[in-house]
Amino acid sequence: MIHLPFTLLVEKRTEEVPRWLPAATSVGSVVLAFVVSGIVLAFIGANPLQVYGFFARATFGSWAAFSDTLVKATPLILVGLACSVAFKMKLWNIGAEGQFYIGAFFASLVVLVPLLPTDGPPWLMIPAMMGMGMLGGALWGFLPGLLKARFQVNEIITTLMLNYVAVLWNNFWIFDRWSDAGFQMTPTFGRNSWLPRLSDYAREYPVFSGLTLHLGVFFGLFAAAAVWWILQRSRWGYEIRLIGDNPQAARYAGISIARNVIWVMMLSGALAGLAGMAEISGVVHRLQERISPGYGFTGIIVAWLAKLHPLGVILVSILFGALIVASREVQPSGIAQMIQGFVLFALISSDVLLRYKIRLVRAAPQPAGHPGEFA
Secondary structure, X not given: OEEOOEEEEEEEOOOOOOOHHHHHHHHHHHHHHHHHHHHHHHHOOOOHHHHHHHHHHHHHOOHHHHHHHHHHHHHHHHHHHHHHHHHHOOOOOOOHHHHHHHHHHHHHHHHHOOXXXXXXXXXXXXXXXXXXXXXXXXXXXXXXXXXXXXHOOOHHHHHHHHHHHHHHHHHXXXXXXXXXXXXXXXXXXXXXXXXXXXXXXXXXXXXXXOOOOXXXXXXXXXXHHHHHHHHHHOHHHHHHHHHHHOHHHHHHOOOOHHHHHHHHHHHHHHHXXXXXXXXXXXXXXXXXXXXXXXXXXXXXXXHHHOOOOHHHHHHHHHHHHHHHHHHHHOOOOHHHHHHHHHHHHHHHHHHHHHHEEEEEEEXXXXXXXXXXXXX
């Protein structure tokens, strides 16, 4: 007869979560995902250490590789921040993908209509595209925000459905009105509408040769600093956090929840729209059918893994940018997607640790034949 020496207790947390625990669960989720992925790789006959070594070299092994990783991380930073702002107020914006596409569309209007002379200087064209991209994303966030604020329409449904509307809207213009000789893309933008790349300065600085990193990465870094200041240092940020934590207390304090819902959704959409502008101006240099490999949806994982902290969003975006680069460098290509899936699963599972305490308690001695014994 074997006595169980410990009893496993799961208790709902009544005290504040330790400050180190959210970060620890995020790091643990990533580590666990790589461990489980390694087991799967070993099971199918691959050497996990060799795969991960090649993964590291392909994404961080040189300045050129790291540059490619940062290029993929740039839209994730902006989309992750967009999701973080909304989630901070318990607004479930699942529409960052659509806001990304509409931001790209509005930014393209500057060049393809054109709203400005096609030979305009870069210092005029690029800020105009930035402003239009943010405007388009903000408008796409305004629609579900208004429906939520005025009629209590579930924002998960509206933002998710608007993703499909945005993609199909773009496709109409790409396939018909702006198609380049019948192809599923628009004509290439003039170079005055391209975000500068480090490789553009390789003639003066040879060390920049082959580096694809573009100015958009600074959009992400500046946006992260701005979002941090808004959430942690501004009165509006206090209102956002209070509504998210206790809407009843916010209402009692005289804070307009409806107004904040609309403004937060617009800010979230504007950040995602800026990501769309950065992608078409800094990477593809045209509007085309598939400008996103799912940035809007990956941004949701980024935001949660970062625990909605702007600095964490930057770090997690670099990790997921590396996974995107690895998906085209590491064979089979599904390995990177598998790791992403395990990260998401581990992240969702680890959320239990933030809601409940798990304790091992030494069991009291029990008489023979007690149901707590196993033969």
